[in-house]
Amino acid sequence: MKQLLLFFSLFISVTLTAQVNQQEVDAFIKDYASKHGVSETEVREIISAAQFQQEIIDKISRPAEGTMTWERYRKIFVTDERANAGIEFWKEHQTTVAKVSRETGVAEEIILGIIGVESYFGRIKGSYQVLDALYTLGFGYPKRGKFFRSELAKYLELSTKENLNPKEIKGSYAxxxxxxxxxxxxxxxxxxxxxxxxxxDLVNDPTDAIASVANYLKVHRWKKGEPIATTATFSREVTNLNKQSLRPKNKLSDYTALGIKPGKSIAGNTPATLIILENENDKEHWYGFYNFYVITRYNHSPMYAMAVYQLAELIKSKRDW
Incomplete structure (x- = not known):
């Protein structure tokens, strides 16, 4: 019986190893060591601690967002519970949020909206070892292996720069x-x-997280005080409307001339695009402005950007100070 168990254990070990391209692992170690002036032994010691996780391959192969309607997506991220958590986070860090907003021009509620959607204000940061995730996807997921090997190299570089233990940090499956x-x-x-x-320290320090979210949006050219989104109502049927770019290429007046009315009074020369969100039985139409596009630089999904915007608005509406 012991021999059978030993054989089975060895079989599993060999099978898991076979999921990873070992030649690519060795080439990565040599290349990283050479470029960063460290020993191959040091790099190999870190990489050897990584474990292949089939669950990660399964998840990235079937991302939940790809099959979600806007209704389902919204019910996850735009809730009173999450907004209330945002209010508590805002109260605790209101001085930091105000200072960062003032210095970067990014609206306070949008900073909160992103942190709220991304990690529920730090409550959900991910349960996978980042080293395992990047190793698994870098060497066991050929479709995007090059990208994740690059991220693995950046992770090792980051660990040195920010004095992090690369074997301990947890995050998402990606x-x-x-x-x-x-x-x-x-x-x-x-x-x-x-x-x-x-x-x-974006893992443990919320003030650094606040500063970093705002910096990300600022670098991607957030426009202070400019609109983000508003509803779009069709006063007549519009046919032959091509798929719209997330980056506004038209003016709002180009759409209003077609009978598509904005829910807010906004200048006609404002760059705008039309956002269509699919529900189970219908569609929602929204105008997205340049700042909406900036939010999609964080995550390219229009559902993501809309969830950030609507959660931000909900949090703002609950503010009582």
């Missing part, structure tokens, strides 16, 4: 981390320390 759910490349590019004096 390797996104902390309050902001930044991928390693975004962490390196956009993370900011709120006090400007130390490392940017």
């Amino acid at each position: 390797g996104a981390m902390g309050y902001t759910q930044f991928m390693p490349s975004s962490y390196l590019a956009y993370a900011k320390s709120f006090d400007e004096g130390g490392n940017a």
Whole structure:
């Protein structure tokens, strides 16, 4: 019986190893060590701690967002419970949020909306080892292996820069981390320390997360005080309307001339695009303006950007100070 169990254990080990392209692992270690002036032994010691997770492959192959209607998506992210958590987070960090908003021009509620959608204000940061996620996808998911190997390299670089233990950080199944759910490349590019004096800790420090979300939107050219979105109502049937780009390429007046009325009074020369959100039995039509497009630089899904906007508006409506 013991021999049978030993054989079975070895069989599983070999099977899991076979899921990963070992030649690519070795090439990655050599390349990273050479480019960053560290020993191959040091890099290999970290990489050898990673474990292939078939569950991660399964999840990225069938992302839930790809099959969701807007109704279902909205019910997850735009809720009174999440908005109430946002109010508590805002109260606790109101000085930080106000200062960051003032310095970057990004609306306070939008900073909160992103943190709320990304991690439920730090309550849901992910349960997968980031090292496992990037290893699994980098060497066991050929469809996007190049991207995730690049992120793995950035993760090792980030761990050194921010003094993180690469074997301990947890995140999403895709390797996104902390309050902001930044991928390693975004962490390196956009993370900011709120006090400007130390490392940017997006895993444990909400003030750094607040500063980093605002910095991300600022770098992607957030326009202070400009509109984000409003409903669009068709006063007559419009045919032959091509699929609209998330980045506004037309003026609002181009659409209103077709009989598509905005829910708010906004200048006709404002760049706008038409957003169509699919429900089970109908569609919702919205105008998205340039700042809506900026939110989609964080996540390219229009449902994501709309959830951020609507959660932000709900949180703002509950503010009582």
